[in-house]
Amino acid sequence: MDKKKPKREKTGGRTAGTPNKLTSTVKMMVLGALDKLGGEDYLVRMAKKHPQAYMTLLGKIIPTQVVGDMSYRYVARMPKPEGNTDEWLKTYAPKPTHPAHPTKQ
Numbered sequence: 857m858d859k860k861k862p863k864r865e866k867t868g869g870r871t872a873g874t875p876n877k878l879t880s881t882v883k884m885m886v887l888g889a890l891d892k893l894g895g896e897d898y899l900v901r902m903a904k905k906h907p908q909a910y911m912t913l914l915g916k917i918i919p920t921q922v923v924g925d926m927s928y929r930y931v932a933r934m935p936k937p938e939g940n941t942d943e944w945l946k947t948y949a950p951k952p953t954h955p956a957h958p959t960k961q
Contacts, residue, residue: 870876890898903910937944 895902899910935948
């Protein structure tokens with residue numbers, strides 16, 4: 857039979873969400889080197905010369921999870937429906953940016 861260890865109260869360490877000091881320092885060094893190499897112009901040259909490496913970089917910095925309905929291009933706040941729902945939808949519903957795939961019923 858496994859005995860569970862009692863939980864101990866946390867007594868030190870970084871506060872949750874505080875970045876690691878070494879990670880922050882290295883990040884600043886990398887950004888400093890990028891600035892010395894030419895910044896955005898350097899990245900453009902490298903993207904043309906090494907597109908696969910550049911796409912890998914993009915994959916690491918772009919968020920990996922998209923939340924929401926991707927069939928609409930814009931998100932807007934709309935007033936609550938009042939009166940005729942069909943009229944409200946004609947006025948406020950966003951227009952799809954691409955045709956929706958047919959669904960089986």
